[in-house]
Amino acid sequence: MSSEIIENAEDLFAEASKAVDALYTIRDTYFPTNPDDKTSKLLAESNLALQVLDEIPPEKRKTPVQRATYVYLRGKILDVFPEYKKEAEDHLSKAVKLNPSLADAWLSLGAENQVKIVDDSINHAKEAITLDVKDGNSWYNLGNACLTSFFVTGAWDHGKLLQSLKAYQHAEKDERMKSNPDLYYNCAIVNKYLENYERALSGFEAAALKDPGLSAMEEVQKIVRLLDKIESLLRGQIKFKRLASLASSLSSVNLNASYRRETVDHLSEGLNKAVAIVGRVIFFVKHENVAPFYYLLCDSSQSCYVLSVYGIHNEAIKEGDQVTLLEPSYRYVDFSWKGKSYQFRSVRVDFLEQVLVNGKTLPPQHSVQTSIYAQNKT
Structure with a gap:
């Protein structure tokens, strides 16, 4: 054609x-x-x-x-x-x-x-x-x-x-x-x-x-444009002093005792049950698809990672917010395409109940639609 x-x-x-x-x-x-x-x-x-x-x-x-x-x-x-x-x-x-x-x-x-x-x-x-x-x-x-x-x-x-x-x-x-x-x-x-x-x-x-x-x-x-943007943000646009400032207060955030605090470097591949990580939103990553929403975060160890969020409206999380993620799914992305390598830490959450923003649970209106919090999430 x-x-x-x-x-x-x-x-x-x-x-x-x-x-x-x-x-x-x-x-x-x-x-x-x-x-x-x-x-x-x-x-x-x-x-x-x-x-x-x-x-x-x-x-x-x-x-x-x-x-x-x-x-x-x-x-x-x-x-x-x-x-x-x-x-x-x-x-x-x-x-x-x-x-x-x-x-x-x-x-x-x-x-x-x-x-x-x-x-x-x-x-x-x-x-x-x-x-x-x-x-x-x-x-x-x-x-x-x-x-x-x-x-x-x-x-x-x-x-x-x-x-x-x-x-x-x-x-x-x-x-x-x-x-x-x-x-x-x-x-x-x-x-x-x-x-x-x-x-x-x-x-x-x-x-x-x-x-x-x-x-x-x-x-x-x-x-490819999304991956290039992520790579650009991770490699070139984060200033060390700013990163240290953003990460400085995260280690003092209180967590529910039923969750074990970890940094992104200590997450296991796949679903991390009974684990919580705390991060600061550095960037909202604009892209061309409807879902998910992508954010660039850093944790208390100043490690940066990409957060993909499903089932939650984009206005729920903003740049600068402190975000607590409960039972996140983790993977390390590492592959090459057309001669270019892509490597980054990736965290995914699928449910409204998995996210606390600035220490608070998100109200139901931020959910894309009423969802059931499954016990056996993928």
Whole structure:
């Protein structure tokens, strides 16, 4: 697919998106004396929006991303009216199956409906696998359903990611699936959120080779830019005197007696049960993905590490805050990509209850959504 065609397709989708935005502006801001006037206006504008959408020719909505966007916009247009329309739900459901990270489509479907759709998808996929355990497509569908569940629940349950990864690995054993670029793409998404950066980069590259029309190389560039920014912050922008000042008060922070205080250098790989570390936020690391949020912290020994936070809104933690992390997951990132080496300490928390900011627990409104504090976290 040529870059010109892709660019033109993007222009057409942009026009359709503008038409949808205009439609919803009418819904949210136009309140005439006669309610029938609003209904008539919405009907007229929705028909115009559908015309704009249908101007996108079939050959320019072939990639998974394009297909997902097309059916999402159609579902969004049909969903503008207050009464329920099954056709709108069907289009929105198809959109999230094609692209599980399409957050706006999930929001349009509604929370209760999301859970039911995902649960049904997981159950159907498992039933199909029992009929033929070697069918790669059934394993692929299960992987997609588990990945979708991760997004629906607020992007905190890494157990869903591990289930998804296992399903994709089973799917890869089927020779017929090895030509499916979406399998490599979705598997790379899982590895991205598991912070298996090298596997994610390799997976996105493999997907791009099989289907250049995918946004896989864009994902590679996003990850590389994030890693380069982390490396830059760790290596060049932290002044020793400032670091000493930031770390000086951390050793005196009081902890709950049920947790053992450690510095980041003494964490074990994986989950550190009954352990707490205390750090100071030096930088908020801006990047291009929705989740997780990344921060650069130092501890009382002046060791710096990257903190990735799931399931918590970004305003909960700010630069300069003192942060206590309970039962953190730890890994040492060490790999090379295209001749450049990346090495840094990485700490992950998935739950609101794992974080104290300036000695205080975070209020529930900082949670992405109500979550259950699992006893066996990944």
